Amino acid sequence: MNICLVSDFFFPNHGGVEEHIYNLAQCLLETGNKVIIITHSYGDRKGVRWMTNGLKVYYLPIKVFYNQCILPTMIANIPMLRNIFIREQIQIVHGHSAFSALAHEAMNIGVLMGLRAIFTDHSLFGFADLSAVVTNKFLQLSLAFCNHFICVSHIGKENTVLRGRMKSSKVSVIPNAVNCLQFTPNPINRDNNSITIVVVSRLVYRKGIDLLSSVIPYFKNRQDINFIIAGDGPKRELLEEIREKNNMQDRIQMLGALEHSEVRDVLTRGHIFLNTSLTEAYCMAIVEACSVGLHIVSTNVGGIPEVLPEKLNVILTQPDPKALINALEQTIDRIKRFRQGKSTANEITCPFRVNQIVSKLYNWSDVSARTEIIYRKVLQEPRMSLKTIMTNVLHRSGVYLFLLVISLCYVILKFLDWFYPADKIEVCPNFNERRKAKQKCQIN
Incomplete structure (x- = not known):
């Protein structure tokens, strides 16, 4: 044809x-x-x-x-x-x-x-x-x-x-x-002395950046929680203002717009991927993050519930700051229990196993x-x-x-x-x- x-x-x-x-x-x-x-x-x-x-x-x-x-x-x-x-x-x-x-x-x-x-x-x-x-x-x-x-x-x-x-x-x-061969896990790239939350998104209203700006101040006194934010848009100034106001300059990295080939290296530095979108037909970003082996916390909007099963360390919640904070706390507790060897039987903790499952679910x-x-x-x-x-x-x-x-x-x-x-x-x-x-x- x-x-x-x-x-x-x-x-x-x-x-x-x-x-x-x-x-x-x-x-x-x-x-x-x-x-x-x-x-x-x-x-x-x-x-x-x-x-x-x-x-x-x-x-x-x-x-x-x-x-x-x-x-x-x-x-x-x-x-x-x-x-x-x-x-x-x-x-x-x-x-x-x-x-x-x-x-x-x-x-x-x-x-x-x-x-x-x-x-x-x-x-x-x-x-x-x-x-x-x-x-x-x-x-x-x-x-x-x-x-x-x-x-x-x-x-x-x-x-x-x-x-x-x-x-x-x-x-x-x-x-x-998603091309799971391009988005493979690399656990040694993480700093396991802390927990890093990664956000990769266009910084616009539709992506829920206002929600993100309400979530970040909650962790200002939690020295073990860091943020990496990749992306650019009109809401970037808002996030920079939040970072300055809460004295989190050393714990929030603003990377700006990335080439797609650079996204995987950023994702492998994190433990949790946070998606705060207000509307999504299908969120490619959470599939790529899951393929790398990150825990997913996302708003339960649009077609997102159809994308990934819960067994792949996914927590969906309402687009509300308190609900997102509670979901992040649950995920942080899950990661700490895994580090202590207390994971439950139904949790898939191996990032390479998660990558294999995603590659079977979604391939070009x-x-x-x-x-x-x-x-x-x-x-x-x-x-x-x-x-x-x-x-x-x-x-x-x-x-x-x-x-x-x-x-x-x-x-x-x-x-x-x-x-x-x-x-x-x-x-x-x-x-x-x-x-x-x-x-x-x-x-x-």
Whole structure:
């Protein structure tokens, strides 16, 4: 299959969506598919770049409008995207993230060209505030073009079905995964004379940094408790203020933003991983921390209860400072009992054993195989006609004005078919097939 993964969020930017797209692409390449990625330019990174295993990335020369996303024009990027889809002989356009305007535009244009579209939602959204209302309405319009939808948790599926007004039968749940070979334990990296609590997160309101700022002062007189906080964002000043106010400069390390390759080394320095998120569809950070062998204390919100079983040293609690403090005290007591050789029989204390369990629960080969099943399923469906698309738009959103936008996109595509026919566009060779053929010849 020829697959195009599209999102505004990709390397050199760092985050869960970026990691998901890259790892999914690598696994799809390994199974013989042709995969390209389309994103916008990042600084001087423009044009075509090649990554590991021949992964081709198009960094389109489009300026960022807000929060790493392009301005959703719907029509301005049609010639560029059409040219790429034809040149690469794309069959499936797979968009990621509800915030990504580029993903929605690419899916819409792809379906109007007769391709199949799949959308993966990575986040949970509300229904009351203005930002959520606008995002949900835009999602209803855009998802009228999609053949199938993927969510990373069952609570995420319920949220997406309600926001997008779609049939639940069209939505599949495929969780994220973690490369447990990259996140292996290293117990000798810890200072066992104290207990270190690690926080790795974007320092924003949605990640519960205000909760964290209420928890930290409780431990100001506990000299055996230290904090390592990795991440950056608008709430960093709040944490620095708390650190100064409570004279904890020597016990709270603020590392700032990290490369993903540096996260494992930071996690191995800790004993407890603290997650204070107020909303999460699926928390990759706690899976990575658990894979390294840390005890997990997390808020019980969104899809987090679906991620890890309690036997893996996980305590979930309400998003409340007192509840988080109680959970941390329980975990600290558990660690001290383990050091004294008083662990209970049902506790898995070996970090390498935990790593093996996580590797079986979540691995990218499984995610890729389940995604390929959906790809083959949508390829067997008939192409979506213009009439079907317009009917879906009216049924889900009732916005008649958007029908004019769809019609304009369709007219522009027909004009481009006349002005610059598909047979005049040079087809790009499949280097993945050439590489495998070369390897086969070398083996023979």
